[in-house]
Amino acid sequence: xxxxxxxxxxxxxxxxxxxxxxxxxxxxxxxxxxxxxxxxxxxxxxxxxxxxxxxxxxxxxxxxxxxxxxxxxxxxxxxxxxxxxxxxxxxxxxxxxxxxxxxxxxxxxxxxx
Amino acid sequence: xxxxxxxxxxxxxxxxxxxxxxxxxxxxxxxxxxxxxxxxxxxxxxxxxxxxxxxxxxxxxxxxxxxxxxxxxxxxxxxxxxxxxxxxxxxxxxxxxxxxxxxxxxxxxxxxxx
Numbered sequence: 001x002x003x004x005x006x007x008x009x010x011x012x013x014x015x016x017x018x019x020x021x022x023x024x025x026x027x028x029x030x031x032x033x034x035x036x037x038x039x040x041x042x043x044x045x046x047x048x049x050x051x052x053x054x055x056x057x058x059x060x061x062x063x064x065x066x067x068x069x070x071x072x073x074x075x076x077x078x079x080x081x082x083x084x085x086x087x088x089x090x091x092x093x094x095x096x097x098x099x100x101x102x103x104x105x106x107x108x109x110x111x112x113x
Numbered sequence: 114x115x116x117x118x119x120x121x122x123x124x125x126x127x128x129x130x131x132x133x134x135x136x137x138x139x140x141x142x143x144x145x146x147x148x149x150x151x152x153x154x155x156x157x158x159x160x161x162x163x164x165x166x167x168x169x170x171x172x173x174x175x176x177x178x179x180x181x182x183x184x185x186x187x188x189x190x191x192x193x194x195x196x197x198x199x200x201x202x203x204x205x206x207x208x209x210x211x212x213x214x215x216x217x218x219x220x221x222x223x224x225x226x227x
Contacts, residue, residue: 036216041221043203043220045217045218046215100146102172103148104155105153
């Protein structure tokens with residue numbers, strides 16, 4: 001599986017936008033970029049995913065670089081409830097067969113009031 | 114829907130004891146997974162199943178066994194507990210539709226082996 005690189009931690013203030021970066025320089029053409037987050041003492045939850053185009057949903061936006069070697073998860077207005085560990089994961093959806101998700105250490109987002 | 118449920122929430126085991134961690138999902142998902150998460154680390158895949166009767170090893174399967182007799186249930190068995198198995202265990206289930214897969218996680222089981 002292609003690997004991702006994320007900062008260990010980031011800080012933000014409440015009500016401000018947050019940009020969480022992810023580098024994946026060895027991404028293949030069939031790798032989708034998935035983001036999950038894990039709130040304290042809970043299991044991870046799905047946030048968003050994309051292939052080439054930028055994506056938006058009710059939780060966040062995903063901006064994907066044109067060369068696909070990096071992406072950014074954007075939280076438009078951080079709240080205290082967004083404090084969590086955010087995981088950037090590549091999943092191969094090609095014809096090579098079934099592919100599981102590999103979770104790294106992620107980025108711990110701290111949100112201050 | 115209850116989603117993915119796990120029991121127990123917390124357990125203390127002595128070295129050499131055995132136990133089964135229960136996992137049930139009510140979303141009719143074919144795919145189910147067991148992960149462990151050590152303090153400050155990401156999740157590591159122990160075993161997964163792509164359907165009833167089919168299981169496969171993940172990254173860290175040693176010391177564990179699984180079975181999948183029904184779509185809903187995916188129990189994880191620890192036969193001889195060791196301190197290295199102290200961790201938080203998460204069960205997850207998912208469906209795959211084309212390129213899209215969303216995994217739904219349970220609340221976790223915290224296991225302490227002394």
